[in-house]
Amino acid sequence: MTERVTGGRVTGGRETGGEGKLGLVLAAQHDRLSNCVHCGFCLPACPTYVRLYDEADSPRGRLYLMGAVAEGRLDPASDAFQLHLDRCLGCRACETVCPSGVEYGFLLERAREVARDARPSSFLSRALLVAIQSPVPFAIWMGTSRLLRWSRIPSLLVRILPSSGMLGTARFGMAMLGASLPWRPPAMRVEAGRAVRDDMAASPATTPPPGPGERGRVAILTGCIQDQLFRRVNRATERVLRANGWEVVSVSGQGCCGALHAHGGALTDAREMARRNVRAFQATGVDWIVANAAGCGATMREYGHLLEEGAEPSAREHAPSEDASGPNGRADDERDRAAGRWFSGRVRDITEILAGEGRSPRRGAPLPIRVAYDPPCHLLHGQRVRTPPLELLGSIPKVTVVPVPNGDECCGGAGIYGITHPDLGGRVGGDKVSAVLGTHADVLVTGNPGCAMQIGAGLRMKGSGMQIAHPVEILDESYRRAGFYAG
Amino acid sequence: MTSVAASAPPLDQSLVRRIRSVVGAEGLFIDPDQLLVYESDALTQYRHPPSAVVLPRTTEEVSLVLALLHAEGRAFVPRGAGTGLSGGALAVGGSVLVGTARMNRILELDSENRRARVQPGVVNSDLTRAALLQGLIYAPDPSSQSACTMGGNVAENSGGPHCLKYGVTNRYVTGLTVVLPDGEVVELGGLEREPEGLDLVGAFVGSEGCFGIAAEIELTLIPESEGVRTLLGIFDSMEQAGRAVTDIMARGLLPAALEIIDSETIRAVEASIFAAGYPTDAGAALVVEVDGVDAALDAEVAIARACCLSAGAREVRIATNAEERLALWRGRKKAFGAMGRLAPDLLVQDATVPRTRLPEVLRQVGEIGRRHGILVANVFHAGDGNLHPNLLFDRRDPDQVKKVEAASKEIMEVCIRAGGTITGEHGVGFDKRAHMPLVCSHEVLRAMARLKEAFDPLGRSNPGKVLPDGYGPRSGAGARGAEVGRGT
Numbered sequence A: 001m002t003e004r005v006t007g008g009r010v011t012g013g014r015e016t017g018g019e020g021k022l023g024l025v026l027a028a029q030h031d032r033l034s035n036c037v038h039c040g041f042c043l044p045a046c047p048t049y050v051r052l053y054d055e056a057d058s059p060r061g062r063l064y065l066m067g068a069v070a071e072g073r074l075d076p077a078s079d080a081f082q083l084h085l086d087r088c089l090g091c092r093a094c095e096t097v098c099p100s101g102v103e104y105g106f107l108l109e110r111a112r113e114v115a116r117d118a119r120p121s122s123f124l125s126r127a128l129l130v131a132i133q134s135p136v137p138f139a140i141w142m143g144t145s146r147l148l149r150w151s152r153i154p155s156l157l158v159r160i161l162p163s164s165g166m167l168g169t170a171r172f173g174m175a176m177l178g179a180s181l182p183w184r185p186p187a188m189r190v191e192a193g194r195a196v197r198d199d200m201a202a203s204p205a206t207t208p209p210p211g212p213g214e215r216g217r218v219a220i221l222t223g224c225i226q227d228q229l230f231r232r233v234n235r236a237t238e239r240v241l242r243a244n245g246w247e248v249v250s251v252s253g254q255g256c257c258g259a260l261h262a263h264g265g266a267l268t269d270a271r272e273m274a275r276r277n278v279r280a281f282q283a284t285g286v287d288w289i290v291a292n293a294a295g296c297g298a299t300m301r302e303y304g305h306l307l308e309e310g311a312e313p314s315a316r317e318h319a320p321s322e323d324a325s326g327p328n329g330r331a332d333d334e335r336d337r338a339a340g341r342w343f344s345g346r347v348r349d350i351t352e353i354l355a356g357e358g359r360s361p362r363r364g365a366p367l368p369i370r371v372a373y374d375p376p377c378h379l380l381h382g383q384r385v386r387t388p389p390l391e392l393l394g395s396i397p398k399v400t401v402v403p404v405p406n407g408d409e410c411c412g413g414a415g416i417y418g419i420t421h422p423d424l425g426g427r428v429g430g431d432k433v434s435a436v437l438g439t440h441a442d443v444l445v446t447g448n449p450g451c452a453m454q455i456g457a458g459l460r461m462k463g464s465g466m467q468i469a470h471p472v473e474i475l476d477e478s479y480r481r482a483g484f485y486a487g
Numbered sequence B: 001m002t003s004v005a006a007s008a009p010p011l012d013q014s015l016v017r018r019i020r021s022v023v024g025a026e027g028l029f030i031d032p033d034q035l036l037v038y039e040s041d042a043l044t045q046y047r048h049p050p051s052a053v054v055l056p057r058t059t060e061e062v063s064l065v066l067a068l069l070h071a072e073g074r075a076f077v078p079r080g081a082g083t084g085l086s087g088g089a090l091a092v093g094g095s096v097l098v099g100t101a102r103m104n105r106i107l108e109l110d111s112e113n114r115r116a117r118v119q120p121g122v123v124n125s126d127l128t129r130a131a132l133l134q135g136l137i138y139a140p141d142p143s144s145q146s147a148c149t150m151g152g153n154v155a156e157n158s159g160g161p162h163c164l165k166y167g168v169t170n171r172y173v174t175g176l177t178v179v180l181p182d183g184e185v186v187e188l189g190g191l192e193r194e195p196e197g198l199d200l201v202g203a204f205v206g207s208e209g210c211f212g213i214a215a216e217i218e219l220t221l222i223p224e225s226e227g228v229r230t231l232l233g234i235f236d237s238m239e240q241a242g243r244a245v246t247d248i249m250a251r252g253l254l255p256a257a258l259e260i261i262d263s264e265t266i267r268a269v270e271a272s273i274f275a276a277g278y279p280t281d282a283g284a285a286l287v288v289e290v291d292g293v294d295a296a297l298d299a300e301v302a303i304a305r306a307c308c309l310s311a312g313a314r315e316v317r318i319a320t321n322a323e324e325r326l327a328l329w330r331g332r333k334k335a336f337g338a339m340g341r342l343a344p345d346l347l348v349q350d351a352t353v354p355r356t357r358l359p360e361v362l363r364q365v366g367e368i369g370r371r372h373g374i375l376v377a378n379v380f381h382a383g384d385g386n387l388h389p390n391l392l393f394d395r396r397d398p399d400q401v402k403k404v405e406a407a408s409k410e411i412m413e414v415c416i417r418a419g420g421t422i423t424g425e426h427g428v429g430f431d432k433r434a435h436m437p438l439v440c441s442h443e444v445l446r447a448m449a450r451l452k453e454a455f456d457p458l459g460r461s462n463p464g465k466v467l468p469d470g471y472g473p474r475s476g477a478g479a480r481g482a483e484v485g486r487g488t
Ligand SMILES: Cc1cc2nc3c(=O)[nH]c(=O)nc-3n(C[C@H](O)[C@H](O)[C@H](O)COP(=O)(O)OP(=O)(O)OC[C@H]3O[C@@H](n4cnc5c(N)ncnc54)[C@H](O)[C@@H]3O)c2cc1C
Pocket: A038, A039, A040, B041, B042, B077, B078, B079, B080, B081, B082, B083, B084, B085, B087, B088, B089, B100, B120, B141, B142, B143, B144, B147, B148, B149, B150, B151, B152, B153, B154, B155, B156, B157, B158, B159, B160, B161, B208, B209, B210, B212, B213, B214, B215, B336, B425, B426, B429, B462
């Protein structure tokens, strides 16, 4: 079993990976792990460290535990490895501050694969992953959710259920569902016609329409939950893209991006989903693949790595179906890898397509609202997209954008973290909700469904009526008022 | 090579219970797997897992915990953020780590008297961020300031790029609440108290955790300077850059920072994802920063520029806004990270030589690296001759480890011969204690040991650090987890 160095100088040592194939997965990441110089710069950026103050719950500590498994000094089934990796939000704030460019998110997914192979993960997380992958149960679950959210049941339950225990979890789930409802833009007032005209007069006129498809061709990832609970965001994305001169190609055969699977370490499943999407999108030959859910975008940018690795012998051990003689032969593998690289290079967040680097979206009608922008971690830290959403919102006449204080920190959503880790998730989430409330904005804007529901649930449980929307929904409303969609 | 003879046994159940009754269940960790993450600081060459980690929140809790450990004869090691580069926070011999991470409150910020009182776990840049709201800063700015703690700064007497002008930590500490190794709480210095004769605050700053735990720290803040100008000189050779530094100082300028980056480092940075736009064929780059009253700065920049050009600079870049300033600094600030990507392991040396001897010492350092076949890249605070050679290697190759050790020792010897010393700002800690006799006479070491004995008669506070074997409180006291012997 494991051999612990109890002190002294480290020389040589067994670093070829212990614990059989489990250690191998991490040992194969030696170069990535050793990029960490143990400087500790990431400690203050980590939401779990600054709440628990245990270095095992810091990025450096988690990387160290991964290293110890790779070296064969730590059993991946140990409580320490399981607990501290499980507690990670996967927000990747540690990557943004790391001077060594450690690819923490990538390593976390591999470590979680090792962890769940060593010891099964919690029932809730397993059930969620299975549900997302199975078309019929997923359709039933989402269908019920859609019906339920329009009823008064969720808001009633939020009011009457206790805030802790199993029922507390149910209450939070109901609040999340309630938070997935569409935002209600401020009504054009009674003297609407005049008011709007006044507003219009006060700001420069809308920009003329570009020719259809003049900018190029794009395809949108419609996603799983996004497509079910936030279809309106997909529609808005499509409309604003068209209004900005992009041809939007529809892609049949696409599906869930696999982000939740990858984050949970179910890499074989994630790879399968990646392959399906890569094939579906490649057939279209578009200029850009547009993501409007930050979590999906971040994962899709990693497809190259994911599929690259998929054919490696160590990973093959975990995926017997990928035998070279099977349906996915060597030639298929190679083709998938090339396609994966192509795919990753073409993924862009919707806000990057419309704004940033000196570009700004077509100007629509004024929208006199105060919006608070909270950056999703998988956009800010995962994709390093910081300013385009702000530029997009800032380009809309009369929209006042206020930042959320300490906005770079995670909202605690992190998939279903709020449900699987009610205590810690609740503390992270509670701080975010207080910060958001402090902005006194009309609408909270964020570009990821998970964050929208997490923060929205928190707001609802505090009795706040603050609206929640995606950045393109705000732009879309401005366009609608400008009459861009009239003809 | 110094190592551990015996490791202390785990804490017994009743001690665990008593400590938990002070700090709560989440304030004490004893699972050996979890404790692995505490076995090193930022110097990963050494691994010494502690037997437990305690995280108190208040001075009173620290005092109670130390008293409990004292009664059981257990040794302890203070730990801040573990960014130390000399192995100071290593739990040698399985000592108990007492972490200050939860002691992170700014207790008082008195802008009128430019004074702050903080708990030791406050992060350096958090203090400055809070002070800036009142137009003040905490001056010493270690490159690790976004993570390192004030307790660690006090213990290491830390410096930073801007300490050339502003001085290091000891200039800013005016008072301390110290918990002695037996749990007794003493107040040292402090503005409200009479000057008490001997400067005990001065003795504690730089004591590297060997005199007990600083539980509250009183500090002086200074006003934020009105303006800043930054300039980058690119040179063909290190000699030219060195000459520019000497000229700048000779002209009577006192820049806030004077930092040199050598050719190996420039190439490392430019080849990394942190490329800063420095020419890769340059022999050295010099960052000069001046600050103060806005009106005077343009003249100072003109002088610094002229010095660079007359020393042979091929190019001088001057930042005109905050963004450009950051860009000029990038090559210096990202150097450590960029090197971390060049090789799996990195040893950062820290030595000081008289400023004028820098070019000559650097030449010798380069030769040592070449002779051992080890890549050595240098960044340094040129203004005060504080040198940071970075030795790159792969610890999985025992041969390389040996070469790095040998090269590192030779570098130290070169610095000492040039009239320098073995540490500039990272401290002696565990790493350099064996080399202390190279710079301190037997008498001096004995005097240090007696001072340590006054604070820590039984040798239980951070055992196995700073003083070489044979010095320090008689280990006859038998602190468990404090027996440090010789071995491999
Ligand atoms: C990338 C990088 C850059 C760095 N740059 C600089 C630099 O520019 N200048 C510089 O001076 N240093 C620098 N350092 C070194 C390090 O950051 C400093 O020594 C820092 O002060 C250590 O603080 P810490 O909180 O991490 O302390 P730790 O590493 O946890 O501990 C350091 C020592 O302080 C003792 N200690 C900690 N807290 C207390 C307390 N409350 N009471 C008594 N003893 C205590 C510990 O026992 C130990 O001996 C750098 C380090 C890194 C990794």
